[in-house]
Every structure is written in structure tokens, then in C-alpha cells.
Amino acid sequence: MGEFELIRHYFAAAPCAQGGEGVALGIGDDCALLDLAAGEQLAISTDTLVAGVHFPAVCDPLLLGQRSLAVAASDLAAMGASAIGFTLALTLPEVGPHWLAAFADGLGRMAHRCRMTLIGGDTTRGPLSITVTVFGRVPVGQALRRSGAQPGELLCVGGCLGNAAGALPLVLGERAAPEPVAGPLLAHYWSPLPQLNLGQSLRGRASAALDISDGLLADCGHIAKASGVALEVNLEQVPVSSELQAFLGLEGARQAALSGGDDYVLAFTIAADTLAAIPDLVRSAMTVHVIGRVLEGQGVTLRDSQGQDITPRQRGYQHFRETP
Known part of the structure; x- marks a missing residue:
């Protein structure tokens, strides 16, 4: 042919x-x-x-x-x-x-x-x-960009994180899991659903946004740099699915959510009063989770439940990463 x-x-x-x-x-x-x-x-x-x-x-x-x-x-x-x-x-x-x-x-x-x-x-x-x-x-003028985040705003994501990264051992045949656990993880890896409706709902509301492809912390770093601000992520508020926790345990699930990549879930910044003003029905459909806040400064910081800085060195995936 x-x-x-x-x-x-x-x-x-x-x-x-x-x-x-x-x-x-x-x-x-x-x-x-x-x-x-x-x-x-x-x-x-x-x-x-x-x-x-x-x-x-x-x-x-x-x-x-x-x-x-x-x-x-x-x-x-x-x-x-x-x-x-x-x-x-x-x-x-x-x-x-x-x-x-x-x-x-x-x-x-x-x-x-x-x-x-x-x-x-x-x-x-x-x-x-x-x-x-x-x-x-x-x-015109309503495209969401990475460069509009302002100190005092909330940092949010549009759903659970880490499922695709958690699925990788299943995809590669390195591990197995029961269907109720493996099914949702594999579905997220092979058939992620682009959050087109969420993105359109955030026009004129969110100040900055991107889709998480290389890991939450790494991609939030792009918003922080483009906007000239600091982002603070609260570990306890990062959403992970029950299936991911069953497969990797809570610590492993959180690691996958923070730096695993391939989520294709939106991360965005938005003023608290703007988020509160969005109708409950719309907000529910958006599956919004508040995971942190925007501060003056630069970079991304991860904090535990005690407020301690626990930012890991490895924040996500990069092609052509330079070796030390």
C-alpha cells in the first residue's frame, strides 16, 4: 500500500x-x-x-x-x-x-x-x-496564560494527580494489580480526557493556567517563573485517587502526584472570591481542588502539615536533562 x-x-x-x-x-x-x-x-x-x-x-x-x-x-x-x-x-x-x-x-x-x-x-x-x-x-484577550498569577491568589488543580505515573509499572508489565485498581490507572494513562470544558469555564476567571504533563511541582515552576511569583503547595491538599493509594500506598501515591507527570490535568491560579462566586454546579463539574497559594517571591515550595519545607530535589520529568 x-x-x-x-x-x-x-x-x-x-x-x-x-x-x-x-x-x-x-x-x-x-x-x-x-x-x-x-x-x-x-x-x-x-x-x-x-x-x-x-x-x-x-x-x-x-x-x-x-x-x-x-x-x-x-x-x-x-x-x-x-x-x-x-x-x-x-x-x-x-x-x-x-x-x-x-x-x-x-x-x-x-x-x-x-x-x-x-x-x-x-x-x-x-x-x-x-x-x-x-x-x-x-x-481575543481571553486565552489562559502562564504569566498572570498574583500574590494572594489560590493555586488549584482540576482533579486527582498521579494516576498515569502510577500506571507506568502496569503499562511496562513490571507489576500487576486487581482490575478495580488497575483499570482506572490504565485508563488515565492511555485515555486521558483533555479538560476542555474546564479551561473554557476558567476564561476571565483564572489568572494563569497550564496542563500538568511533566509533574505538578515542575509544571507549577513554569507558572511561578512566567508570573514572577512564588507558589506554595500543601502536601496534604494534593488530591490522589483511592486506586492509586491502593496500588502505591499513600507515600508512593503522593510522590507520583508531585513529580510523576502525564496527568494532563489543569493547574491554575485564581482569586479566592472569584472561585467562591462560581456557581456550585459549575464548580462541582470542574472538580476543583485548592492545593496551595500564590506568594511574593520566586520558585515552588512544598510544605507538610506542620508547615515545614519538604521540597524535593527531583520535581518532574525533563528531556535532555543535564547530568551533574
């Missing part, structure tokens, strides 16, 4: 490639064309996943398809953007019809959940890697 036949058969004909709101022209020409209403800006982000680095070289292609789009779409959520579409650049060591069919199925399922349209891309031969570029829209 040649490149163009592959694209037509597995992707151009897929339900997720059949157009959608904001897509004037999708797959089939040299470029896609997107429509934006007056007063809107285009939000764009790219993520690359490499076999053996971001996912096991041997894994379920359906799950991989879901994960590939989800981790990219999470960046739109972090900016408060509404999703429009995405492109896919797929590098394959070989053309396997069953693998491609399952991958395209998983990609389409996540596209449906995120209400996104596949609008183009590329395929080539080489070591397995997947690059997804996502496109969204956001009203």
Missing part, C-alpha cells in the same frame, strides 16, 4: 475527517482552511510521541491512537480554547493493516470525545513516532 492510498483508506475516509465547525477545507488539498469568527484568535500546539520514550514500542494501537490526540488536545484546554481540528504526521517502520485500522479507530474515538476534525497530515517510513498538531479558537 502506497502513502496516498494509506492516507485515503485509514484517515481521509474516517468519520473524524469529515469536516466540522470551523473547518472550511479538510484533507485533500495542499493546506487545510479554517474559519475564525471576528474577535477570535487561533490557538496552535504540537506534540510528538516517540516509541520507547513516550510509550512502549509494543502496545495496543487503539489505545495509542487515543493517547496521541488526547495529550495534544490538553494544551488547548490549558489555554481555554475550544477545539477545532488537528493534523497527524505518522512515521511507521512498516505498513500493518491491522495496526493502522486499530490506531485510526482510537484516534477517531478521541476526536469524537474532543469534538475535533482531522484536517491533514503526512506519513513517512522510519522508527515509530506520532506528531499531532491541534488547532483551537479563543476570544
Whole structure:
């Protein structure tokens, strides 16, 4: 099967490639064309996943398809953007019809959940890697950024942390666990749900935001640096799931939540009175947890229940980390 036949058969004909709101022209020409209403800006982000680095070289292609789009779409959520579409650049060591069919199925399922349209891309031969570029829209001046946090505000997250990091031994086959424990952890790793609704709800409310991909403490450091403030995280308030605690114990669960990464949950800063003014129904749907506060200063500090500084040296994952 040649490149163009592959694209037509597995992707151009897929339900997720059949157009959608904001897509004037999708797959089939040299470029896609997107429509934006007056007063809107285009939000764009790219993520690359490499076999053996971001996912096991041997894994379920359906799950991989879901994960590939989800981790990219999470960046739109972090900016408060509404999703429009995405492109896919797929590098394959070989053309396997069953693998491609399952991958395209998983990609389409996540596209449906995120209400996104596949609008183009590329395929080539080489070591397995997947690059997804996502496109969204956001009203001018309302995009959530990392640089607006102010002293006196609260630091919040949009859900439990650490599940994906806790799932890694299960993904790699290093450990096993009963289905009631393993199921939710694996689901979070393979099918994280981009918090698009939460991001849009925070427009005009949150002062700064990002999605947690490299670990809570490491990613909060980006908000602190961009905003010129200090963030204080209270260990006791960091939410972890019962399944993660059952699998790793409380201490292990907290470690995964603080520095494990791959959560794709939003972290944001917001004034206390603004958070209190959000209707209970909306706040409940947002699953907001207050985990700390914004202070004058710089950096990120972790404190225990006694107020002691227990900030670890290892705060999260980094590519190309320099060795001492």
C-alpha cells in the first residue's frame, strides 16, 4: 500500500475527517482552511510521541491512537480554547493493516470525545513516532496564560494527580494489580480526557493556567517563573485517587502526584472570591481542588502539615536533562 492510498483508506475516509465547525477545507488539498469568527484568535500546539520514550514500542494501537490526540488536545484546554481540528504526521517502520485500522479507530474515538476534525497530515517510513498538531479558537484577550498569577491568589488543580505515573509499572508489565485498581490507572494513562470544558469555564476567571504533563511541582515552576511569583503547595491538599493509594500506598501515591507527570490535568491560579462566586454546579463539574497559594517571591515550595519545607530535589520529568 502506497502513502496516498494509506492516507485515503485509514484517515481521509474516517468519520473524524469529515469536516466540522470551523473547518472550511479538510484533507485533500495542499493546506487545510479554517474559519475564525471576528474577535477570535487561533490557538496552535504540537506534540510528538516517540516509541520507547513516550510509550512502549509494543502496545495496543487503539489505545495509542487515543493517547496521541488526547495529550495534544490538553494544551488547548490549558489555554481555554475550544477545539477545532488537528493534523497527524505518522512515521511507521512498516505498513500493518491491522495496526493502522486499530490506531485510526482510537484516534477517531478521541476526536469524537474532543469534538475535533482531522484536517491533514503526512506519513513517512522510519522508527515509530506520532506528531499531532491541534488547532483551537479563543476570544481575543481571553486565552489562559502562564504569566498572570498574583500574590494572594489560590493555586488549584482540576482533579486527582498521579494516576498515569502510577500506571507506568502496569503499562511496562513490571507489576500487576486487581482490575478495580488497575483499570482506572490504565485508563488515565492511555485515555486521558483533555479538560476542555474546564479551561473554557476558567476564561476571565483564572489568572494563569497550564496542563500538568511533566509533574505538578515542575509544571507549577513554569507558572511561578512566567508570573514572577512564588507558589506554595500543601502536601496534604494534593488530591490522589483511592486506586492509586491502593496500588502505591499513600507515600508512593503522593510522590507520583508531585513529580510523576502525564496527568494532563489543569493547574491554575485564581482569586479566592472569584472561585467562591462560581456557581456550585459549575464548580462541582470542574472538580476543583485548592492545593496551595500564590506568594511574593520566586520558585515552588512544598510544605507538610506542620508547615515545614519538604521540597524535593527531583520535581518532574525533563528531556535532555543535564547530568551533574
